[in-house]
Amino acid sequence: MRFTKDHEWVVVEGDVATIGITAYAAEQLGDVVFVEVPEAGKSVKAGDNLAVVESVKAASDVYAPISGEVVEGNAALGDAPETVNDQPEGLGWFAKIKVANPAEVEALMDRAAYEDFLGTL
Amino acid sequence: MSDENLKTTPLNAAHIAAGARMVPFAGYSMPVQYKDGVLKEHLWTRENAGLFDVSHMGQARLRGVSPLSAFEEVTPGDFIGLKPGKQRYSVLLNKKGGIIDDLMAARPDDDGLFVVVNGACKDNDFKVIDDELAGQVRIERLEDRALLALQGPKAAEVLAQHAPDAAGMVFMDARAITAFGTDAIVSRSGYTGEDGYEISIPASEAERVWNTLLADERVKPIGLGARDSLRLEAGLPLYGHDVDETVSPVEADLAFSVSKKRRDARDFPGASRIAKELAEGVTRKRVGFVVLEGAPAREGAEIADEEGNVIGVVTSGGFSPSLGKPIGMGFVPPAYAELGSKLKVIVRGKAQTAEVTAMPFVPHRYVRKL
16 A cells, blocks of 8 residues: 555556555544545546545545546545545545556555655654 | 734533634634544534533623513514523614624523624624623623533434433523523524533533543534535535625524514614515525535635526535535525526536525424423
8 A cells, every 4th residue: 555645545456456545634624424426437637636525524636646547436535425434445435447557556655655744643 | 913812712621621622713712623534523413412611602691671672673583572491593784784693582581681702803803892882781791601512413412411401402492591500591492403402510520521521422522624625515504604794684694583572663783784685585595505516615615506606605615524515605696596596506617506495404403392
């Protein structure tokens, strides 16, 4: 699992990356009440808006950590947005992206580096 | 404003000890939520009793030869007719009939008027009152007092244990009594739509009273996040968001604050505009809506008709924890203000269908008689 400073995570299997937000981010957001995930076929560049996650209070953007074409958005979050709180680094994933440039994944933080980063916040 | 410049309430240490997430609000560092989070805090208040620190709000006494009639010069309410022991919701009006702030004014005793205004507006409010009523009333700001709100269906049974003198109070009663062993000004009111009380106490007693209430298992501390979602469900406007200096009480759907007597007398600021609006109607009106499908439409989102023409704007919006769906308030022309009217709310470029809905979204549970 790789991480961004915006608290997204990426897991690559084959040439598909699954993307979600970290447990830290989910805790900071509070109770998630609505999630908007991208549709298959959408092309994103690293740093683009990928999804939106909303708590009772506010809406927050989820950014694409890497570039590629969306192959699937997590439709299950439509009926069960609370999954983002319950299993942020598992069933609460947002989207799967076909990896355009594997070097972008390599450039992300590993868990130890991400935890060091959290320690600075 | 940097964090160093933020004021704190007398309960600051208690909030931090309770695990609050503190945010800047109205110039104060305030708890937006505690450990349970907004959703659970909201539902707890609807089912039990929630305790809120609202000490950032402005409390004052207005004293003078005839403070009640003087107060009518800046508000459209019938304050001459306000009986001892009663409280009234009102609005401070500018010369154009726009709302400078909304407020509560009460006669808890014979010591003039006790007024509570919004924290973000308080300095300006008291300056306006002082300017307009100079020579008639003297304002004493009660900055040495804290203000707590105890809200929810179990609030009355909790308070009864600490304030026997509050027995017999109904909605919008206000009394200066001994409660929690100290001098208190208690009103049976609040801003959540639930039964409950607002309790003014000396700042030096605030932490003791706060901890006394939290020792009761029916009571939990509730942050500003849930205070906002509770008042939204209750259909109550939030000053600075749903209402500002350009909005009249008629446009804001607060015409009830313009008393019959004053309507006839037309003797309040902006009376000509307000009388005209009452007689001929308005060009925009505050309405409530439910988003039928899609994301919450939040403050600033455009409201469009079914053809996509922009007709208004969302002034408050979010997710209703009690109803499990997005709700909001906004301004639309009267032709679209009928209950059941279909609107489009534009969220991130998407037009989502919404329907004009009666407010409150969640029924008020005020105790009007015992």
